[in-house]
Amino acid sequence: MIPRERIRNIGISAHIDSGKTTLSERILFYTGRIHAIEEVRGGGKGATMDFMPEEKLHGITITSAATTCQWHDTQINLIDTPGHVDFTIEVERALRVLDGAVMVLCAVAGVQSQSITVDRQMKRYRVPRIAFINKMDRLGANPFRVVQAMRDRLQLNAMLLQYPIGSEDQFQGVIDLIEMEASYYEGENGEHWMKKPIPDALVEEAQQAREKLLDALSFFSEPMTEILLAGEEVPKELIWQTIRQATLSLQLTPVLLGSAFKNKGVQNLLDAIALYLPSPIDREVVKTVESVSLYPNPDDPLVALAFKLTVESFGQLTYTRIYSGTVKQGDTVYNSRTGQRVQIGRLVRMHANKREEVKFAEAGDIIALLGVDCASGDTFCSGEPLVSLEKMYVPDPVITLAVTPKKQEDSDRLSKALNRFQKEDPTFKLSIDPESGATLISGMGELHLEIYLERIQREYNTEVYVGKPAVAYRETIGQKTNFDYRLKKQTGGSGQYAHVSGWIEPTDAPFVFESRVVGGAIPKEYIPACEKGFREAMQSGPLEGYPVTGVKVVLDGGSYHPVDSSELAFRSASHQALEDAIAKAKPYMLEPIMLVEVETPNEYLGRVQGDLSSRRGLLLGSETMQTYSIIRAEVPLSQMFGYSTDLRSQTAGMATFTMEFACYRQANNQ
Numbered sequence: 001m002i003p004r005e006r007i008r009n010i011g012i013s014a015h016i017d018s019g020k021t022t023l024s025e026r027i028l029f030y031t032g033r034i035h036a037i038e039e040v041r042g043g044g045k046g047a048t049m050d051f052m053p054e055e056k057l058h059g060i061t062i063t064s065a066a067t068t069c070q071w072h073d074t075q076i077n078l079i080d081t082p083g084h085v086d087f088t089i090e091v092e093r094a095l096r097v098l099d100g101a102v103m104v105l106c107a108v109a110g111v112q113s114q115s116i117t118v119d120r121q122m123k124r125y126r127v128p129r130i131a132f133i134n135k136m137d138r139l140g141a142n143p144f145r146v147v148q149a150m151r152d153r154l155q156l157n158a159m160l161l162q163y164p165i166g167s168e169d170q171f172q173g174v175i176d177l178i179e180m181e182a183s184y185y186e187g188e189n190g191e192h193w194m195k196k197p198i199p200d201a202l203v204e205e206a207q208q209a210r211e212k213l214l215d216a217l218s219f220f221s222e223p224m225t226e227i228l229l230a231g232e233e234v235p236k237e238l239i240w241q242t243i244r245q246a247t248l249s250l251q252l253t254p255v256l257l258g259s260a261f262k263n264k265g266v267q268n269l270l271d272a273i274a275l276y277l278p279s280p281i282d283r284e285v286v287k288t289v290e291s292v293s294l295y296p297n298p299d300d301p302l303v304a305l306a307f308k309l310t311v312e313s314f315g316q317l318t319y320t321r322i323y324s325g326t327v328k329q330g331d332t333v334y335n336s337r338t339g340q341r342v343q344i345g346r347l348v349r350m351h352a353n354k355r356e357e358v359k360f361a362e363a364g365d366i367i368a369l370l371g372v373d374c375a376s377g378d379t380f381c382s383g384e385p386l387v388s389l390e391k392m393y394v395p396d397p398v399i400t401l402a403v404t405p406k407k408q409e410d411s412d413r414l415s416k417a418l419n420r421f422q423k424e425d426p427t428f429k430l431s432i433d434p435e436s437g438a439t440l441i442s443g444m445g446e447l448h449l450e451i452y453l454e455r456i457q458r459e460y461n462t463e464v465y466v467g468k469p470a471v472a473y474r475e476t477i478g479q480k481t482n483f484d485y486r487l488k489k490q491t492g493g494s495g496q497y498a499h500v501s502g503w504i505e506p507t508d509a510p511f512v513f514e515s516r517v518v519g520g521a522i523p524k525e526y527i528p529a530c531e532k533g534f535r536e537a538m539q540s541g542p543l544e545g546y547p548v549t550g551v552k553v554v555l556d557g558g559s560y561h562p563v564d565s566s567e568l569a570f571r572s573a574s575h576q577a578l579e580d581a582i583a584k585a586k587p588y589m590l591e592p593i594m595l596v597e598v599e600t601p602n603e604y605l606g607r608v609q610g611d612l613s614s615r616r617g618l619l620l621g622s623e624t625m626q627t628y629s630i631i632r633a634e635v636p637l638s639q640m641f642g643y644s645t646d647l648r649s650q651t652a653g654m655a656t657f658t659m660e661f662a663c664y665r666q667a668n669n670q
Contacts, residue, residue, distance in 0.1 A: 002075045004296055004364050005279045011079040011094045014104035015114040019134040023260040024080040030267055031069035037189055066350040074274040077366045086448035089427045093307045095121050096392040097321035100277030101129040107141035111149040113597040113658055119154045128247050130254050130272055136171045137259040140626055147255055156253045159216055163209045164257055174257050174265055177210040178239050190263025220246040240275055247276045280364030286323050288387040296363035300324040302382035305389045306374050311420045315371040328360040336379040336386040346370040376426055394426045397442035398592040398637055398661050401449055402467030410462040417460045421452055471638045474664055475541030476550040478586035480505040485577035487569055497561035498573035504581045507552040511538055516556040529567035530555055533574030542583040590664040592637040600655035605629045607650050615639035634662055
């Protein structure tokens with residue numbers, strides 16, 4: 001086995017269309033994992049990591065794909081994640097288990113709305129990252145503007161470790177500001193990495209950039225400060241060590257340059273991954289829910305997290321990160337959520353959709369288990385005590401569709417497909433409309449659900465009727481209101497009695513329950529039943545039956561009967577008490593607001609802004625480049641259905657947009 005300090009578990013994350021999958025393809029080629037480069041939209045077989053038919057059809061990454069490759073003496077376990085916000089759960093669960101990340105930015109577009117989302121996810125899991133400014137060959141490329149945007153919009157301490165040799169169609173290579181050498185890439189696929197002296201015309205600029213870099217790095221290293229003050233040359237080993245330490249402590253984001261499509265700069269990035277990103281033993285100590293510290297020691301008891309599932313014809317494939325201990329084929333482990341024993345059959349290392357069987361895996365590895373039945377987010381342990389790792393953040397769905405099979409005989413296949421997708425994807429929700437009995441599917445956006453509908457037809461040979469999209473509204477309360485409800489029923493035998501009193505008030509959290517019952521007015525064993533009843537009442541509001549959010553319930557009194565009181569009685573009383581209280585607390589509707597970012601040629605700027613305003617959009621500002629502008633706005637989701645078609649017709653098909661959930665806000669018809 002390779003030493004733990006030579007392993008890098010990394011992800012490639014970024015805004016849609018920034019070149020992540022193209023970069024992954026080059027990484028696999030230069031590390032010898034594949035022997036021919038395929039393009040995302042270049043015909044042929046398609047990129048290695050985009051293996052789903054829907055990914056090849058749409059030209060985007062939909063699911064995160066894992067692979068393993070070797071760069072010199074470093075093993076890189078790589079996960080390529082989607083850029084489209086509808087598939088943000090794929091980024092979320094990848095970053096949950098990774099040690100480091102490469103954040104890809106477009107040299108032209110720079111920091112975009114989804115870049116902000118990815119940055120927020122990386123900060124949530126405290127993942128050290130390197131930034132790679134891609135597409136340096138494109139018209140309008142300006143890496144210095146991108147670095148400044150990283151500082152201004154992401155509050156990152158971004159530092160360029162390289163200086164470009166030309167830009168746009170004149171981009172030839174990069175200058176390493178640490179070794180002060182120029183890198184060029186020759187051969188049909190840039191496989192010949194040539195290091196040459198810096199071009200004379202750029203020596204002075206490179207020297208100034210190096211001095212600026214060393215001056216900034218000296219804040220992290222006293223030895224470097226002393227050497228600089230003495231006017232001596234700083235050893236490159238000290239520079240590498242300082243950058244690494246500052247990166248691991250999240251105080252620095254090293255920035256590299258290149259063009260993955262033109263095969264330039266990728267080898268330098270691989271060096272930087274090995275030099276600056278953490279190994280499993282460099283990461284902060286992982287804590288369980290029970291505050292147990294986990295160390296990546298193969299000899300410790302096993303603790304592993306199932307972070308992604310795919311259900312296939314042979315059974316379930318469970319992507320797993322091992323945090324401590326060792327797992328072997330044939331081992332018996334425990335699922336800490338269910339307490340049940342789990343038999344480990346086959347272990348495989350993934351290469352996109354291909355599998356390589358392994359006999360065992362150790363702390364720090366990312367592998368997949370075959371045929372293990374579990375849920376996403378479950379923790380596997382080798383024995384007592386059973387511990388649980390914190391689950392990942394899962395955003396709520398914002399859009400709902402009704403689906404009905406076109407042929408009655410396809411009902412079973414549709415049900416099987418929907419249940420499978422719900423198990424695989426925590427942001428894909430399945431429910432039944434209580435009035436019509438229709439099957440409802442909910443997700444993160446139109447594209448998210450469109451992909452699943454395509455998969456139902458392709459994988460299950462089932463055609464469905466699809467209803468109009470419905471917005472996932474919420475209801476909330478506008479004021480504090482008291483409740484005092486007494487349930488008293490007598491039906492021949494034992495009766496039902498429960499009495500609850502207290503108040504509700506608005507809160508920023510989805511739901512808060514607080515018990516202030518004293519003196520045994522309600523026995524302690526009935527308090528959980530009260531909370532359960534309150535939570536059930538939150539599932540349907542008084543206005544339109546949408547889920548209720550933003551309510552704090554304080555239970556401060558009540559009474560009970562020694563014979564007729566029960567958990568069921570208190571649960572029913574609490575449910576009815578909260579329903580009545582919400583109806584009196586000036587309830588109002590909330591609608592999902594989307595953060596919309598439109599990139600349009602300058603001549604259509606006014607037209608696009610006017611259209612967004614007509615959709616009840618709040619314009620947040622715009623940024624004008626040489627030939628195009630980026631407009632940011634907050635727009636109600638209900639006004640954004642069919643926007644892609646409208647935008648294309650307004651801009652002769654030249655504008656693009658991205659959209660992600662921002663917040664819930666009071667619906668304006670209230």
